[in-house]
Amino acid sequence: MPSWSNIPSDYPRPSLPNSKFVLVRIYAIGLNRAELRARNAEPISPVEFGIFQGEFHEQCPKIIGEEFVGEVVEAGAETGLQVGDRVAAWAYGGGKAYDGSYAEYTICHYRRCWTLGDAARDVPWEVLGAIPMGLWTAYGAIFLAADTKPGDIVFIHGATSSVGLWGLLAAKDKGCTVIASTRQKGKVQKLKDAGADYVLLESELADPESIRKIAPKGVDTVLELVGLEALEKISMPATARGGTVVKCGILGKVWKQEVGAGLVTAMRKLTTFTTLDEDFEEAGRILRDAVEKVKNEVYRKEHFLDSVFDLEDVGKAHQRMEDCEATGKVVLRVS
Structure with missing residues (x-):
């Protein structure tokens, strides 16, 4: 556990640097x-x-x-x-x-x-x-970056994170079908309670056809929160032709990833939702x-x-x- 015992806790109240x-x-x-x-x-x-x-x-x-x-x-x-x-x-x-x-x-x-x-x-x-931040990141990724429409199928990879859950709630509120994923069996019911139409364990996603069994033509939008390492094996193959993968999370803590032939072959449309889009x-x-x-x-x-x-x-x-x-x-x- 992080040690905070030696960190000072008494700081002066800040003052405004300018009128903005x-x-x-x-x-x-x-x-x-x-x-x-x-x-x-x-x-x-x-x-x-x-x-x-x-x-x-x-x-x-x-x-x-x-x-x-x-x-x-x-x-x-x-x-x-x-x-x-x-x-x-x-x-x-x-x-x-x-x-x-x-x-x-x-x-x-x-x-x-x-x-x-x-x-x-x-x-x-x-x-x-x-x-x-959880709400705005999720909403912006799904509805601004990906231009998701009511009735679309949305796959949220890493759905038990704050952004993932807000993505689930916002997408359901807009009338989308949501496929959610988690690594932990104990969190499956929580995702269902929040409104997920389908919940897949990370172990099930090892089968590249797992999402296609639910959405044969692929999903319209992927909210990729686990990270770069999931793009080639999970996110892109799950996406319908003309669909969009929005990468805006690094839950897997992998910050760099080489682009392989498999990713190029699977490529549909990849975008990010950043603060520049705000x-x-x-x-x-x-x-x-x-x-x-x-x-x-x-x-x-x-x-x-x-x-x-x-x-x-x-x-x-x-x-x-x-x-x-x-x-x-x-x-x-x-x-």
């Missing part, structure tokens, strides 16, 4: 696997900073953390935000441009900060904390719509929220995420 930033009192933090890299000061790509690549630098911050929910306590004149607004926000690249979200207060550029609407006042903070207004609309649906139990918290830890127990939370024990989002509560 807000200061937010954080109440919940959604954990992301990128923070496992940030914790170890492993290298990242400038691409992870999206439209903010000008902020990239190699030095790690003292405080990591990519996303959070909370209330605006100070707003720069150019932000359009107000004190008291309930917001969701994220800082790309593991929080390397500025200190991240593992804290009571953080600063955020207004282009990475979205109001959550009136419904957010009826949803607990820890539930709100399980929504932002539409600020669309992201806000999708987030607010999701909060409304959570309030009305269209999206039920037990389907996307795995567990909640106090900020002081961040080591235990990281261990749960690193050991792949979670089904859905692990959240830190900030009291």
Whole structure:
């Protein structure tokens, strides 16, 4: 388990660097696997900073953390935000441009900060904390990058991750048929409870015809979350002619992969959903719509929220995420 005992916990409250930033009192933090890299000061790509690549630098911050929910306590004149607004926000690249979200207060550029609407006042903070990046990544990958339509067949490879579960929920909400995968038999029922039409174990995917038995012509969209190593053997062969594979996850921790003849032969359409694709207004609309649906139990918290830890127990939370024990989002509560 990561040792946090020697890490200082007393830092000054940050101040706004300019009029485009807000200061937010954080109440919940959604954990992301990128923070496992940030914790170890492993290298990242400038691409992870999206439209903010000008902020990239190699030095790690003292405080990591990519996303959070909370209330605006100070707003720069150019932000359009107000004190008291309930917001969701994220800082790309593991929080390397500025200190991240593992804290009571953080600063955020207004282009990475979205109001959550009136419904957010009826949803607990820890539930709100399980929504932002997982939902937006999944929605953007399936419906923006892949242009998936209602009635399409979607295969989610790595479906028990936060992004995977949000992809499942969003795709079902749009009327798609969903095939989901997991490595663990104990998580099969959880995927079915969340709405998956079919669930395949990773061991079953070793048979290249496993998905074709469900979708003889192949699936329309693959949300590939396991990683590059799965493209040639699983994702591409499962995809229908004219279909799309969206690669936006590295659950398998393989960061480089050679393109072999088999991948070229299987190739349909491969794309990625990155922060460069981000539409600020669309992201806000999708987030607010999701909060409304959570309030009305269209999206039920037990389907996307795995567990909640106090900020002081961040080591235990990281261990749960690193050991792949979670089904859905692990959240830190900030009291």
